[in-house]
Amino acid sequence: MSMFANSIKLSLFTNIGSPLTIAIIGSAPWMLFSQRLSLALLTPLALLTALMFSDRCHDKNFRIRTVLPLALLLLIQLLQIHYGVIPEASPNHRTLFRVLLISIVPLIFVICQKVTIRNVITANVLVLLVGLVVVEGTLTVLSPMKSEQNKWSDLASQFDESPKPETSPTISMDGQHRLTTDQPKSFTQRVFFYGGSTTFNREVSDADTYPSLTQKLLNEEAGAIKVENRGTIGASAVDLLRFLQENETDLLNTKKGDTSQGLHRGDIVVFYIGVNEAKNAIVYRDPITRLSLQFSTFESASNWVFKHTNVGYSLNNLLAIGKASIDENNLAEMKLALDTAESFTTDRGATFIPIIQPHVFTKSDPFKYEQAIRDQMNQFPDEIDKVYPRLADLVLSLDNAADARNIFNNLKTSPYFDWCHVDKLGNQEIAVFMSKVIKPFIIEASGS
Numbered sequence: 001m002s003m004f005a006n007s008i009k010l011s012l013f014t015n016i017g018s019p020l021t022i023a024i025i026g027s028a029p030w031m032l033f034s035q036r037l038s039l040a041l042l043t044p045l046a047l048l049t050a051l052m053f054s055d056r057c058h059d060k061n062f063r064i065r066t067v068l069p070l071a072l073l074l075l076i077q078l079l080q081i082h083y084g085v086i087p088e089a090s091p092n093h094r095t096l097f098r099v100l101l102i103s104i105v106p107l108i109f110v111i112c113q114k115v116t117i118r119n120v121i122t123a124n125v126l127v128l129l130v131g132l133v134v135v136e137g138t139l140t141v142l143s144p145m146k147s148e149q150n151k152w153s154d155l156a157s158q159f160d161e162s163p164k165p166e167t168s169p170t171i172s173m174d175g176q177h178r179l180t181t182d183q184p185k186s187f188t189q190r191v192f193f194y195g196g197s198t199t200f201n202r203e204v205s206d207a208d209t210y211p212s213l214t215q216k217l218l219n220e221e222a223g224a225i226k227v228e229n230r231g232t233i234g235a236s237a238v239d240l241l242r243f244l245q246e247n248e249t250d251l252l253n254t255k256k257g258d259t260s261q262g263l264h265r266g267d268i269v270v271f272y273i274g275v276n277e278a279k280n281a282i283v284y285r286d287p288i289t290r291l292s293l294q295f296s297t298f299e300s301a302s303n304w305v306f307k308h309t310n311v312g313y314s315l316n317n318l319l320a321i322g323k324a325s326i327d328e329n330n331l332a333e334m335k336l337a338l339d340t341a342e343s344f345t346t347d348r349g350a351t352f353i354p355i356i357q358p359h360v361f362t363k364s365d366p367f368k369y370e371q372a373i374r375d376q377m378n379q380f381p382d383e384i385d386k387v388y389p390r391l392a393d394l395v396l397s398l399d400n401a402a403d404a405r406n407i408f409n410n411l412k413t414s415p416y417f418d419w420c421h422v423d424k425l426g427n428q429e430i431a432v433f434m435s436k437v438i439k440p441f442i443i444e445a446s447g448s
Helices: 004-033 044-057 062-082 089-109 115-142 144-156 210-221 237-247 273-279 289-293 296-308 310-319 328-346 368-376 380-396 425-446
Strands: 189-195 224-229 269-275 282-284 325-326 351-356
Touching: 004 089, 004 189, 004 296, 044 062, 044 089, 062 224, 115 310, 144 296, 144 328, 144 368, 189 210, 189 237, 189 425, 210 224, 210 425, 224 237, 237 269, 237 273, 269 425, 273 282, 273 328, 273 380, 282 380, 289 425, 296 380, 325 328, 325 380, 328 368, 328 380, 351 380, 351 425, 380 425
Parallel strands: 189 224, 189 269, 269 351
Antiparallel strands: 282 325
């Protein structure tokens, strides 16, 4: 009975497990480096079919067992290329991609036709996966990702001028967006604050985000003005434009009688930007970044691995080598997004205000704690110093733009939890700045 069970296991391994493993391995380049993933998924199916067909025809002649499956594989790959699987690139690079992708799968098929070779490869892959699981478990105990997250709080504890984080900040959502407290029940005008994590501001409770603090100031100074927090973690100007177009569409396109959406005449749209745009504009010429810039599917897959696994996180840190440069296309996309957001807003009778935000490297006279943050970040601050003035020039070239880079210069303590996220004290300064910037437009709108 035991021998029979082992025979079944070996048969399943040989007839299904090993062809499936080889099919996944052989088609990985197509799935990672193609432009159309849905078409690329045909490759593992075709390779699996070819291997299983070859196994079933082991007693047939060479033409049937080998040439026919090879012809099928080549035909499918040529069709994939014809329908746009190869990513956009220079003619030479596109030719190289074609040659590499077309040759990989047939070569693997020919090599792995022999069951013994295929089983050896599959067994080694399984051993490798078990090893990765063991390494992941070990790293989970050592917790390099958690250590990185705690790095800034550990650093802050060494300096008296550092901010004291909230233990459990209250974070509430109003639909899809962070709740803004103290909003008036009735209002004549609205202010939308669009930004990234520095606007969402999960480091503090609802009442202490800068949109909520700005709401309190406007309640005292301007009357019936409603503030909305449109912060989205990780969002850049390009993302904010999309959110603006999706969330604040023309009032005529909203449901009848629904005035909670749609950009109204007299509304104010603020883009509080800079830090995410700066990070996106810096390109580190390490192998992973080079591939990510060229292949969007590879970028998504690698980002997931680096973000959710300790092995990937550690590997990404090891590979983070190479000289950094500024991505000119990224800067151009940011400028286009700002111009489009401005026209989208003004065409609807609203006001657009882009604001270049502060970060710890814009401090004119940093505290020792803030200098320590800079020292912890290797070459990153130097690259930010290069790109940020250019970002600021792009932002400040627009009408109504404002410069917030120096608003923390006179504080007696540091508001920074890390290089860009701030505490309640920092948000109070931002709120004062915001109320001053938008107040003239509120007066004009109220009087019109």
